[in-house]
Amino acid sequence: MTETTLTPGASAHPTGASEHPTGASARLLAQAEEVRTRFGTPCYVYDRAGLEAAARRALAFPAPFGFTLRYAMKANPSRGVLSVFRDLGLQIDASSDHEVERALRAGFPAEKIQLTSQMPSRRLGEFFDRGVVFNACSLHQLEEFGRLAPGGTLSVRLNPGLGSGSTNRTNTGGPAASFGIWHEYLGDVKALADRHELKITRLHSHIGSGTDPDVWKRVTRMTLDLVAKLGDVAAVNLGGGFKVGRMPGEPSTDLQDIGEHVTRELMAFRDRDGRALHLEVEPGTYLVATSGYVVATCIDVVDTGRDGYLFAKLDTGMPEVTRPSLYGAQHPIDVLATGRDQADVVFVGPCCESGDILTPAPGDPEALAPRRAARPKIGDLVLVGGAGAYCAAMSTINYNSYPQAPEVMLEGDGSLHLLRRRQSLDQVWTNEV
Numbered sequence: 001m002t003e004t005t006l007t008p009g010a011s012a013h014p015t016g017a018s019e020h021p022t023g024a025s026a027r028l029l030a031q032a033e034e035v036r037t038r039f040g041t042p043c044y045v046y047d048r049a050g051l052e053a054a055a056r057r058a059l060a061f062p063a064p065f066g067f068t069l070r071y072a073m074k075a076n077p078s079r080g081v082l083s084v085f086r087d088l089g090l091q092i093d094a095s096s097d098h099e100v101e102r103a104l105r106a107g108f109p110a111e112k113i114q115l116t117s118q119m120p121s122r123r124l125g126e127f128f129d130r131g132v133v134f135n136a137c138s139l140h141q142l143e144e145f146g147r148l149a150p151g152g153t154l155s156v157r158l159n160p161g162l163g164s165g166s167t168n169r170t171n172t173g174g175p176a177a178s179f180g181i182w183h184e185y186l187g188d189v190k191a192l193a194d195r196h197e198l199k200i201t202r203l204h205s206h207i208g209s210g211t212d213p214d215v216w217k218r219v220t221r222m223t224l225d226l227v228a229k230l231g232d233v234a235a236v237n238l239g240g241g242f243k244v245g246r247m248p249g250e251p252s253t254d255l256q257d258i259g260e261h262v263t264r265e266l267m268a269f270r271d272r273d274g275r276a277l278h279l280e281v282e283p284g285t286y287l288v289a290t291s292g293y294v295v296a297t298c299i300d301v302v303d304t305g306r307d308g309y310l311f312a313k314l315d316t317g318m319p320e321v322t323r324p325s326l327y328g329a330q331h332p333i334d335v336l337a338t339g340r341d342q343a344d345v346v347f348v349g350p351c352c353e354s355g356d357i358l359t360p361a362p363g364d365p366e367a368l369a370p371r372r373a374a375r376p377k378i379g380d381l382v383l384v385g386g387a388g389a390y391c392a393a394m395s396t397i398n399y400n401s402y403p404q405a406p407e408v409m410l411e412g413d414g415s416l417h418l419l420r421r422r423q424s425l426d427q428v429w430t431n432e433v
C-alpha cells in the first residue's frame with residue numbers, strides 16, 4: 001500500500017486525534033450510560049452523522065461519465081441504516097433474494113437494486129419483471145437468466161484473475177475465489193448471451209474486502225480490458241472493498257486518489273474504444289464501519305496469575321462482534337472510566353467458548369493480544385468501535401442462548417432512537433416444534 005492512496009485514520013477519527021481509541025464522538029461517550037439505562041447492554045449504536053458523512057464522501061467519487069453509488073447492504077441491512085442511504089440517493093447491491101426483499105421494504109425502488117448472489121435466485125422472473133438489476137455471478141446463473149428472460153438486459157460479474165482482502169477469507173478475486181465468472185470464460189459468456197439474445201450492458205468485479213488500493217487500481221485496468229471485448233457494455237461496476245482504518249492510526253482508503261486514477265483509466269478507455277463508461281462502486285465497509293459501536297458492560301475481571309493475563313469479561317463478544325474470532329480482526333475498545341491506571345487487558349466475550357476473544361492478535365484469532373486500557377472494573381461501561389459493518393449483520397446470535405442485541409440510532413440532535421428491540425427469550429426458541 002502506498003501513502004498516496006491511504007489516509008491514516010481518516011474515517012475512524014474524522015475529528016482528528018482522540019484519546020478514545022474508538023473515535024466515538026463526545027456526545028456518544030456522554031450518552032453511553034443513557035443507552036445502558038434505556039436499552040440495556042450489549043446494544044449496537046449507529047451514529048447518523050457519521051453514516052451521512054461517509055456517504056457524502058463516497059458520493060464525491062470522481063467519475064467523468066456519470067456515477068452510481070450502491071450500498072452493499074450485506075454490511076449492515078438494518079432498516080434504519082438503509083433509510084439513511086435511501087434518503088441520500090444511494091442505490092443497493094443485495095446479496096440474496098432476501099436482501100432484495102429487505103431493500104424493497106425499506107423503500108428502495110426495484111430498479112435501484114442490484115442482485116449479486118452466490119445462490120441462484122428463486123425469484124428471478126419476478127425480480128426481472130419489476131426491474132431489479134440482475135448480476136449473473138456464474139455461467140449457470142447466466143444460463144438460467146437466458147432461459148427465463150430471453151432478449152433481456154443484465155450485468156455479469158467476472159473474476160478478473162486477481163484479488164485482495166484484509167485476510168484470505170475476505171479475498172474474493174483470483175483463482176482461489178469462487179465469486180464471479182473466471183475471466184478466461186468470457187467466450188462462454190458471449191456464447192450464452194448470443195444463444196439467448198441477451199444484452200450485457202454492465203460488467204462487474206469485486207475483488208475483496210479491505211483491498212490494497214494498488215491492487216484495486218490494477219484490477220480497474222484488467223476489468224476495462226474485459227469490457228473492451230463486450231460491445232454492449234455501457235457501465236462498469238468496480239465493486240467495494242475500500243479499506244477502512246478501524247484502529248487509531250490505521251490507514252483508510254483515499255477515495256479521491258482512487259477515483260482520480262479510475263477517471264484517467266476511463267478517459268483513456270474512451271480514447272481507445274469510443275465508449276464513455278458510466279461508473280458504479282458499491283462499498284459496504286466504507287459507508288458504515290466506523291459509525292457503529294457496541295455499548296457493553298464489564299461483567300467480570302479475572303486473571304491467571306503473575307505470569308498470566310488480566311481478562312476483562314464483557315457482556316458482548318462473538319454474538320455481536322464476530323470478526324475478531326473469525327479473522328483476528330481488530331476493533332478499538334474504550335473502557336469508559338477516568339482516573340484509572342493503565343493495564344494490559346485481554347477483552348473476552350460472555351460465551352463458554354475459548355474463541356470468544358475481542359482482542360486476538362491481528363490476523364490470528366488463536367493468539368491473545370492484550371490491549372493497553374484503563375484498568376477495568378466490574379460494572380464499567382465499555383465501548384467497542386468499528387462495529388457498523390459485518391457485526392450485527394454477521395453475528396453468531398443465540399450461541400449460549402443470548403438474545404440478539406438491540407440496535408439504536410444516535411440522531412443528529414443527540415437523541416437515541418430504537419431501530420430494533422432486543423430479541424426476547426421466547427423468540428430464541430419460537431420455531432422449535
Ligand SMILES: Cc1ncc(COP(=O)(O)O)c(C=O)c1O
Nearest residue numbers: 072206209240241242283284285
Ligand atoms: C459483490 C460485493 N460488493 C460489495 C461488497 C462490499 O465490500 P466492502 O464491505 O469490503 O466494501 C461485497 C462484500 O463482500 C461484495 O461481495
